[in-house]
Amino acid sequence: MVLVALEQRSVSAERGSLVSLWGLLGLFIVKGTVGWVTGSKALLADACQSAADCAGTLTSYLGIRKARINPNATSSSRPQPESAAAIVLSAMLLVAGIEIGISSVRSVANGVDEAPGIGAVIVIAVGIGVREGLVRYKRSSDSRCGIRGDRAGDNRSDIFASLTALVGTSGAVVGDLYDMPFLYVLDPAAGLVISVFVLRMGYRMTTGVLRASDRSVMDDSDAQTLLEAVQRVDGVVAVDEVKAREHGHYIVLDVVIRVNPRISVFEGQDVALRVRRQLTKRFIHVMDVAVKVQPYDPGFPYKSNHHEDELASLVQ
DSSP states (O other), X not given: OHHHHHHHHHHHHHHHHHHHHHHHHHHHHHHHHHHHHHTOHHHHHHHHHHHHXXXXXXXXXXXXXXXXXXXXXXXXXXXXXHHHXXXXXXXXXXXXXXXXXXXXXXXXXXXXXXXXOHHHHHHHHHHHHHHHHHHHHHHHHHHHTTOOOXXXXXXXXXXXXXXXXXXXXXXXXXXXXXXXXXXXXXXXHHHHHHHHHHHHHHHHHHHHHHHHHHOOSOOHHHHHHHHHHHHTSTTOOEEEEEEEEEETTEEEEEEEEEEOXXXXXXXXXXXXXXXHHHHHHHOTTEEEEEEEEEEOOSSTXXXXXXXXXXXXXXXX
């Protein structure tokens, strides 16, 4: 029953990430196409921001899927697929952000002759609604399966970028309608501002991957909290090891416990199941737990207690 619930939880998290991934990819394609056709620098920059969100969601999805298919995989020094994808995508984002920024600066410096079409404004407005719907769906999906979202905090730079693009393109369109060409500059100016968001996103992805690859253990406080939670489980005599592997926004734990050597294999598996259930319920960012059960050293207290029981029986 518990294993089925945990499997459903992993599938739900994977499905939520996949829906967000396809939605963000669609936004990127539509925004990029319309931005290219209308010549809107702000919309092109907003498309890059959607691509940045899509890249982050892709790495999260790859991590979740890997954890669900092979939860017992141990971490290694070799680059993982999600890490390699994050590095490539973050490099592309940095290049795109720089290119959009340079193009916007040139447009502002050389002067803007025309405003983008009204289609750019419509696409940005619709995109804001779609993006907000995707965010709410993802939060609802995570809440239903008891998983916390982005632990880094929902800074929502995506909505700020879209609002900046909306203001810039709307101002340029208003300038075109009321014959105020000096407002045309608002569109590339908005593109310049959004390029900063894109560069920031690419930088955060790069540093996040490098930080994760350099980190071999958890913070002492986190490790101690997890260790104490495992020790409280009935049947656990000792905890040999607690390791964490990050998969997107979630964590998969590898735990080695010691149990009474006189219990059966079935009872040992039951203890492992209780450990898994305890950690996934108490720590909502823990998506799965791989528990390895080992017999406790047959010395003190079990062996000595066992001999004491035998001695007491003989005396009686």
